[in-house]
Amino acid sequence: MTGPELAAIRKTAGLSQAELAQRAGIGRHAVSYWENRPSVDLRAWAISRMAKVLELPKPPALGWRLRSTWERDLEAQVEAAFIARVIRLRARTEAAAAKRRVICEAKTRKGTPCRCKSEPGKRRCKFHGGKSTGAKTPEGRERIGMAQRQRWAKWRAERLNNYQA
Ligand SMILES: [Zn+2]
Structure with a gap:
């Protein structure tokens, strides 16, 4: 079975990645990891959890016993590394968004859009509310x-x- 086939089975079941992950009791990144693999290892832990929710082919009967501990450790490490990469990438995207400056374009008294740069991570410049999000206390x-x-x-x-x- 390939990753895209696994994704197709999930979609046929009418589940999002997050829903499948929740029902299987695994992380959402584990679902996206396997769906992006060229081939799915039916003996992998996360896949065995998904099989409880989805109708997946049975793993080869002898395979589990024959696989060595270091093989399983390696697989867990690869999976963990992928998840760490996804999390790092998202943190970087969020950090970039927090620093991004755009053109304010608030309507000025002349009626023209403001040409100032916004405050980092905000839509408006310091003159048009970029510094403040309004009163909070009653x-x-x-x-x-x-x-x-x-x-x-x-x-x-x-x-x-x-x-x-
Ligand atoms: Zn402005």
């Missing part, structure tokens, strides 16, 4: 809400005056 939220209510009340009063004048 007091802070109440304070900003009050300021906005006063601002719009003033705006409505002025509009009424202009209308009557």
